[in-house]
Amino acid sequence: MPSSARVTELRVHGVGGTTPDALLGTTAHQQIWGDRIAGFYAADTDQRGRRVEAYCWGGMTSRSSTRVLWVLLFPFMLANLAGWTCSARTRADRWAFAAHRACGRLAAFGITLNLLLLATLAAIDIWAFQFGRNPDQSSRWRRIANAPLGALDPGPRTVAGAALVAVLLLTLWLLSRQALHRYEEVAPADPDPERFRGSAAARPDSVADPRFFNGAETVHRLGLLHLAGGLAWLACVLSWLAAGPIWLPLEITAAVLLCGTLLLLATETAGSRLILPLVVAAALLVCVAAGFAWQSHPVADADGNIRYMRGIAIETFWLIVVLVMARLPVLATIALLRRAGIRRGAPAATVRRDGPRWSAAPLIVAVLGMVSVNAAGLGTLVGIASSLDLPERAVFDTLRWQIPWLVLAPAALTVVFLLVELIRYAAAGGRRNTAPILAEYAGRTDATPAPEPPWDAWRCNALPVDGICDGELRRRMRWARSVARSRRLAGFAPDIRYLLAGLVLVGTVVIAGIQNSIAGGTPWSPAFAVTLAGLIPVAGVALLRWGWGQPDARRWLGVLWDVGTFWPRSFHPFAPPCYAERAVPDLQRRIRWLNDNGDRVVVVAHSQGSVLAALALAQQPAGQPALATFGSPLRKLYGWAFPAYIHDGVLARLQEWRNFSYPTDYIGGPVGRDDVDVPLPDPESSWYTAGEPMPPLRRHTGYWSDEAMWTQIDRLAQPTSPQPTCPQPTSPQPAELTPTREPH
Missing domain, CATH: 3.40.50 (Rossmann fold)
Incomplete structure (x- = not known):
């Protein structure tokens, strides 16, 4: 050139x-x-x-105010992000890396299943069965809520509630496809597209691979698997609720389809030809189970809930826990085999890692996704029951017990974390940190040539010097402390891992509490905690909507959101779309x-x-x-x-x-x-003009x-x-x- x-x-x-x-x-x-x-x-x-x-x-992330609705998929974003927080040592180990990716996809499906469970409790148990049994039409909202149910029998009402769950699942799937086409308008160029058919997370050259930001095939595959698995689980629910002559064959068939979905999720590309038939089979099975449920006559248990729903909720919740926590025993077993010398891992010398370590990041972020969907979902569940004028026992005590822990405990942990960081920030302005700042700028001041007259008369130094009044000395020392504190603040970002680890500990306590509640413990669920949990989704949307209109707030919110949506959807297909899949090829x-x-x-x-x-x-x-x-x-x-x-x-x-x-x-x-x-x-520098603010940061x-x-x-x-x-x-x-x- x-x-x-x-x-x-x-x-x-x-x-x-x-x-x-x-x-x-x-x-x-x-x-x-x-x-x-x-x-x-x-x-x-x-x-x-x-x-x-x-x-x-910016139009792909924050320019449109309607795009803040993506925040409702925040748990799915965390589930997808968890798979990308892989350590360098795990990636260097072929077995561990394959297990990490498989466990990441299973955990992502577990969070999808968690949302479907909450939607089933709200649609089938609370709305269709309990509210439909004795509808209160004292308000316009309750009349609207009762309109689709009319005077239907319990069986048809159960099918109507299941239809809402199926619509939710189909909406998520269609939304992922629509986002896929919109954000992948410009596809990466690749002279050999058949050289590797795995997900972006498994590409040998990592982010340097030219096809890294082309996740169309992976999102399509995972989306169909989540659809098939969700429909198979819904068929399980319907056949269990409509217990009768053929419920056991339906249950076994649905369980087999669900296990097949989990098996295909655990593999990268194997069995891709089975995915579409699996979706068709799951859809047909849901229709058969719905027809069977239509003819049934579900009854209430002692608390007024639809019979067998408590067992469904407990069994499904433990399945979710197993899927989200699976990486812990799997990767621990691989590590033990490596330590015992049965298999060889990556040599430690070949894995270079600088800066603070965060080895538990995949598990922590995945559990945080599960905690977030339950904190918002359970509050919404109780809010729906209250709006329909149902008694408190309309929602299982086992689930109500979680709400204070999922709302108040994380809030308390966040407050404590912020207080500790605030104390560290204040301590950074001490003499030990300001002394190097003063020495640095004193040397730079001596090397700075003075401006020519008459401007030299207006030049002032922000450094504290002898012979100035106490008020001016304090003002200049505040400037030095602000510089020292800002430099220390710049290194606080990795501390967020301590807060997230605390939130995971809360999740562990919740799981233990569920077992205590099932065994007969007394649930605790203050009303304000329930109300606060129900407002979480609304508050999240309102916060982002306000943030897009405030430059400073948009910057802080944008960092968190843009990092979360930067990575391709290689683990959860229903996560918000990856803007880099268009920006990088552009x-x-x-x-x-x-x-x-x-x-x-x-x-x-x-x-x-x-x-x-x-x-x-x-x-x-x-x-x-x-x-x-x-x-x-x-x-x-x-x-x-x-x-x-x-x-x-x-x-x-x-x-x-x-x-x-x-x-x-x-x-x-x-x-x-x-x-x-x-x-x-x-x-x-420390020089500034008299009458103007001191040198800004x-x-x-x-x-x-x-x-x-x-x-x-x-x-x-x-x-x-x-x-x-x-x-x-x-x-x-x-x-x-x-x-x-x-x-x-």
């Missing part, structure tokens, strides 16, 4: 859905590629001597098109955008453009939480790269390469206005030594790559 080649700077924003105006720094721009969800925008005039484009992908195609047309490209990416840009380039190491990242969570967050996928081997594929970071950045940080990392001071969002960083990016963007000119494309541009010249 000749030195006179045009330079194009491609900017990629982080979380929060930055607008093209803000990202380009001008309103004079045009959309040249993409759509309203994600697209490329080009400024009409050059900036800093180069053409500037922006890739705005970037790759645009960069390739610019290179083919003779441009020298420099990708400038912030925060979560740096993860998208880095992986887009790592998958195509040949002919990479220059890359500048800042506020990048690649190692600080992703390398810690997902060490099996984001590690030195992947980052080593990136070539011409500079990574900028502040010591006060609570999200981004260094990537551990001396030739790449460029630390920047924050604040830049840039933290995570101040990079865009840091002239020192942009000066280095300017040098990075300059063409290197002359190289052969890239050939211009001779054939017409493909239809999907044709830029659209539509004004924004």
Whole structure:
């Protein structure tokens, strides 16, 4: 490429859905590629001597207020995320890694089954049987709730409730398919698509595989298996509730189908041809069981619930516990076999792991998903019973007993955790931490040349010096303490593992409490805890809806949400869609098109955008453009939480790269390469202008206005030594790559 080649700077924003105006720094721009969800925008005039484009992908995560409804699938997101929090040691061990993936998919189905169990209790027992038996039509809402039931007998009412559960399952399946088509509009290019047919989590090259972000086949397979398993379980429920002459054959057949589903879930690709027949068989069995239940006459037990529902709830709940906890005995057995010398694992020397360890992450995150679905679901269950004016015993005491533990105990743990972190934050402003700050900025102040008159008279130093009044001394010391505390705060992120471990402990106590309640213990369920649990789904949606309208709140909420939805749905098909399945191929195609047309490209990416840009380039190491990242969570967050996928081997594929970071950045940080990392001071210096605020902290969002960083990016963007000119494309541009010249 000749030195006179045009330079194009491609900017990629982080979380929060930055607008093209803000990202380009001008309103004079045009959309040249993409759509309203994600697209490329080009400024009409050059900036800093180069053409500037922006890739705005916020429409896939936070720009639309209706997209906050994805928060209702939060437990499924955790179930999917649990599979990706694999340790580097587990991935290096072939047996352990295969078992980890199998257990991750089984745990994900367990959480789906948990939701179906709660929906069955609400639809069949509370609404169809108890409310339909003696409907209270004193309010408009109760008349509406009774309208589908009318004067039906108990059998038809049971089938009506089961139909609602089936509709819920079908809705989740259809929603996953709709999201799959929408978010995979741009598929990754692969010259050999048949080389590997496993899920993205099992690809040998990890995130560097060009087909990593193409999860269509995996989502399709897992979605059908969850559909088949859910229908088979529903057939079990109907046949058990309608106990009669043929209930046992129906029960056994449904159990066989459910076991077959679990077996196929545990395998990566084996038996794929059996999945569709399994779905058809499960659907037919549900219809047969529904016809049998229609002719039956279920009766109430001593508490007024539909007979046999208590046994169904208990047996299903223990099945869920087994599925979610299966990884514990399975991986422990593999580890014991390795320690006993019966089998060989990965040598410890070949597994490099920097930073804090979190070996129990897959189990903790999976159990947290189960806890979250029960905390919200049980509260909703009790709320439905109350709205229908049913007595307290309408919901089993065994389940009501869980609500205080699932709501109050996690809330108490969170408060304690925040108090401890607040104490650590306050202690970080002590003399031992401020002394190095004062020494650092004193040395930097001495090396800073004084401005020319008359501006030198307005220059002030934020450092405490002798001879100033007590009030000014305290003000300057507050500034030094704020810098010290911000630097310590930047390292607090891994502490979240302690809070999550505590929440898992709560889940263990809940399981023990269920057994105590079944054995005759006294349940405890204060009304305010029940009400609070019922408000969790509504509060979650309201929180995200409010957060999208508040830049600061959107940044914090966006970090958690964008990390959770970054990974492909290789473990739970009903999780919120993976935006990277479109964003990464988008970037790759645009960069390739610019290179083919003779441009020298420099990708400038912030925060979560740096993860998208880095992986887009790592998958195509040949002919990479220059890359500048800042506020990048690649190692600080992703390398810690997902060490099996984001590690030195992947980052080593990136070539011409500079990574900028502040010591006060609570999200981004260094990537551990001396030739790449460029630390920047924050604040830049202790000098400030009289009458203005003291030097502010840039933290995570101040990079865009840091002239020192942009000066280095300017040098990075300059063409290197002359190289052969890239050939211009001779054939017409493909239809999907044709830029659209539509004004924004």
